[in-house]
Amino acid sequence: MYKEAIRPAWAEINLSNFDYNVKQIRAKMGNDREFIGVIKADAYGHGAIQCAEVLRENGVKTFAIATLQEAITLREAGATERIICLGLTPDMYVDILAQYDIIPVVDDSRNARAISDAAAARGKTIDCLIAVDTGMGRIGYLADDLNYAIEDIRRIAVLPNIRILGMFSHMATADAFDKTFSHEQEARYNRFYDAVTQAGIPLPFRTLANSASIMELPTVLFDGCRPGIILYGQYPSHEVDKNQLSLKPVMQVKANIVHLKYVPPGFSCGYGRKFIANRPSAIATVGLGYADGYPRPYSAKARVIVNGQICNVAGNICMDQFMVDVTDVPGVKVGDEVIVMGTDGVNTISADDIADATGTINYEITCAFGQRLPKVFVK
Ligand SMILES: Cc1ncc(COP(=O)(O)O)c(C=O)c1O
Incomplete structure (x- = not known):
């Protein structure tokens, strides 16, 4: 944070x-x-x-x-x-x-x-x-x-x-x-x-x-x-020869869990109830949404990285928040970091992954994330 x-x-x-x-x-x-x-x-x-x-x-x-x-x-x-x-x-x-x-x-x-x-x-x-x-x-x-x-x-x-x-x-x-x-x-x-x-x-x-x-x-x-x-x-597309140029992604998008709850089977999350728990579940809430450039059409395919685990987004991404199924993340707690786009060194979710899942290009993904989220510059 x-x-x-x-x-x-x-x-x-x-x-x-x-x-x-x-x-x-x-x-x-x-x-x-x-x-x-x-x-x-x-x-x-x-x-x-x-x-x-x-x-x-x-x-x-x-x-x-x-x-x-x-x-x-x-x-x-x-x-x-x-x-x-x-x-x-x-x-x-x-x-x-x-x-x-x-x-x-x-x-x-x-x-x-x-x-x-x-x-x-x-x-x-x-x-x-x-x-x-x-x-x-x-x-x-x-x-x-x-x-x-x-x-x-x-x-x-x-x-x-x-x-x-x-x-x-x-x-x-x-x-x-x-x-x-x-x-x-x-x-x-x-x-x-x-x-x-x-x-x-x-x-x-x-x-x-x-x-x-x-x-x-x-x-x-x-x-x-x-x-x-x-x-x-x-890279400008999947059709270019990536070996022509070595590049390192500049933007990562991160957040912290702001709310965590343990819920029974049948519990639902978000607008339209697109996630319904089929087991006792841990649901984390993250304060970032489609107004921050996280595309709502990504919701059903969206994955994030929490404490080294790939987790599914639970239900539709809201304007300013989304929920994550963190049931399989041992010891998860409020404040833990969520990688929305980026890498933990082992797992990676790239701008291309989000673009491919939502029918757009990486350009649009970084432009959109850049609009409202605060930027933290690191070296
Ligand atoms: C006129 C013009 N030149 C250069 C560029 C840079 O293109 P790219 O990001 O594909 O390198 C753009 C981007 O859209 C452009 O509109």
């Missing part, structure tokens, strides 16, 4: 493991490429400010976030690194880019003009990345609509207070075993780059690679890579 957590449930963030992952990724990427630490969504739930600090210690000079508020949080915590905002910035908010020196991605010259005007008003020039849709289908100039794109990028190139730093795109299936579509994206990316630069518009900084690309697509690493999920010690 941690006094500073102010509740008997917490996400334990191991910054030594984060540091280990950063070093592994750097070795994989090579030293001559820009390491863009993707710390959006509060570093996938792990704490952006603390993760930024470890990236900084490792010489990382560029961070990527998804929302302006995330950039402001980093700046207010003293970050002086380059910060790329990976989402588009509507005209209404462009002054924030200028105020906080944030690098936007841009796919429209009217938006670029608004950004240039905002920068001018503050006596600044803003660097931007040209966003290109090579197959993600999300944002960016359509890679095959070259004539329109070149015409519009020319309009951006002549704006006085915005400077084109380079070209950005995002991979849709880099984490799949079949790399056919990734190579199509790569070809589109290269065609677009060649056409724009041959039209006389330099794109000195190219970035395309996400985690899975860093692991398995060495030809798309270009000038800067954007590792996200691998920073946090999670």
Whole structure:
């Protein structure tokens, strides 16, 4: 139990493991490429400010976030690194880019003009990345609509207070075993780059690679890579070759038993009475629930580790609490630690285990656990 957590449930963030992952990724990427630490969504739930600090210690000079508020949080915590905002910035908010020196991605010259005007008003020039849709289908100039794109990028190139730093795109299936579509994206990316630069518009900084690309697509690493999920010690999918990169999970989720009772057969637990004891049972209550990112659809399959034993969750996970069948844990008592996600060195419940059981991906699991649980940083 941690006094500073102010509740008997917490996400334990191991910054030594984060540091280990950063070093592994750097070795994989090579030293001559820009390491863009993707710390959006509060570093996938792990704490952006603390993760930024470890990236900084490792010489990382560029961070990527998804929302302006995330950039402001980093700046207010003293970050002086380059910060790329990976989402588009509507005209209404462009002054924030200028105020906080944030690098936007841009796919429209009217938006670029608004950004240039905002920068001018503050006596600044803003660097931007040209966003290109090579197959993600999300944002960016359509890679095959070259004539329109070149015409519009020319309009951006002549704006006085915005400077084109380079070209950005995002991979849709880099984490799949079949790399056919990734190579199509790569070809589109290269065609677009060649056409724009041959039209006389330099794109000195190219970035395309996400985690899975860093692991398995060495030809798309270009000038800067954007590792996200691998920073946090999670693999991007079950289809990547995990031997490509050694990683250590950064987040564990732990809690303490707050209530323990001994009940007869027939006793039921939780909303909907989904657990009914079929033997004299010991039931522990834990103060953590789906509002903390513990998915309710996991309830029937949910397992936790208590004093070295794997135990079943008893009934539906509630918003802020859940119950565990601890009948088979000798000597169990109030205050004992419950590992909700993590390892005791023998047994492990991973983010992937929870994701697989609930039809989602490990990304969503760590992001969700990161939202309300207090974070305890360990080294
Ligand atoms: C534009 C962009 N770049 C990079 C990343 C990092 O991806 P990953 O976590 O798979 O490395 C993301 C994550 O969603 C993203 O949206």
